[in-house]
Amino acid sequence: VNIAPQVFKLANEYTHILGPSTTFGKDLMPHIAALLGVNQISDIMKVLNSHQFQRPIYAGNAILTVEASKNHVVVATVRTASYKAAKENNQATIEVFTSNIKPPNHTRFIKHSSGSSDRPDLQTANIVVSGGRAVGSSENFEMIYKLADVISAATGASRAAVDAGYVPNEMQVGQTGKIIAPDLYIAIGISGAIQHITGIKDAGTIVAINKDEDAPIFEVADIGLVGDLFKIVPELHELLNS
Template sequence: MTVLVIAEHDNASIKGATLNTVTAAAACASGDVHVLVAGHNAAEAAKAAAHIAGVAKVLHAEGEQFAHGLAENVAAQVLAIAGDYSHILFPATAGGKNVAPRVAAKLDVAQISDITKVDAADTFERPIYAGNAIAIVQSADKVKVLTVRTTAFDPAATSGGSAAVETANAVAANAKSRFVGQEIAQNDRPELTAAKIIVSGGRALGSSEKFQEVMTPLADKLGAAIGASRAAVDAGYAPNDLQVGQTGKIVAPQLYIAAGISGAIQHLAGMKDSKVIVAINKDPEAPIFSVADYGLEADLFQAVPELVKAL
């Protein structure tokens, strides 16, 4: 059985989520793992994919229609080669979740979302009920379309592979959609889902000004990414791309510091796999303490600045 991974990239390099997905693909495969790089001027990304350990072949589809990763165009490219594969895997990122359902629908198969473990080639585990239960899903579909919760799999090595790069015939652009523009926030901090240290603030911070005043110095000291609870985002204290949780980003850093976050189930689902969790909250009954490795019952407006000074 040959398995296909749909690479996430910026046309110059491969994004980290692809590496975790390759590891999941290797667990599915009794045969080879292939990687599709669909992009514009993406030869360097294809070359980087060829160096990933465990990858046997890279398919490079080149075309201006792939420049911005429009889901309609990428899905069409995947469908053009889908018949050669038993499994098609996407990272469970915004991009992967945008393309995978289109592919599954066109193939008339069930998508299996957010897998965290491969038990067998046809059997997978995935969290349900905000991670409070694990469902074991067995699929009889000829082609398995999967999205991979990347925090559940170790990344494949970025070197050691020597895959061949083959050119795939690029599909024509979809006339029903076109790229208009994008506004990208510039951020010098680590990307949230790839950060080794994350400091997150909750609604208890009270305002966007206080959020920045309290959380930014701590993040600067630790070289950390900044996250936020859904409550903080909904209140306008932080932008929604910082949201950690079931409806935000799923993270599993080496260190996660939660300040003023009560620990609603939605938030816990997005960060409870972190290696070390530190909770700072003045409410001793806050649910966040149930998953914390270290808990500090204190006023965050006093505790966090003191922690910054101590660092």
């Protein structure tokens, strides 16, 4: 919120103001759009031209083409999972801006705290192992962590597992969690609700392990294993560990 007035002051010098479709971006960009008096475009997944974009709707089941007015600054969030990361040796020009704008005082920063982990970051990892409600408990999630550690993967979870208290919110994958696009996604005990599928639709290869052969997750999985996760996961861990 405090950054929005500073961006607003610079807005007229630019034609487009873009932010990521992350918690930070989804909080900041609407404030900027409101100050400018323009409509924000959310979750851009494809750029057609300077003012036409595509974005997912209905939990990713349909793609909407939207056109921004050419008479106003375009304010939008970009779905980062829809784009490959730029090469590290690319050199972008960074301009330093010094602001003398007094920020709003109705909110204030107190502190920043987040969970720490030696595992890769969930949103940027090449491999992600996620567990669902069928894992059964926070104690049983240890086998998810162990499997992930063997293959240097990040760990995630379905909303059902988060709501059940098995894992913290920061691990949630899906429409109301993190949108990810790893090269390999392993879904263990996840039924495949549409909200979860939305968060992994850009993954390279999806592997699903579930005892219910009719689970929706198998409709999008590239590889499916029907069986008891409490037997399959330990066996898989042993094979990979050896």
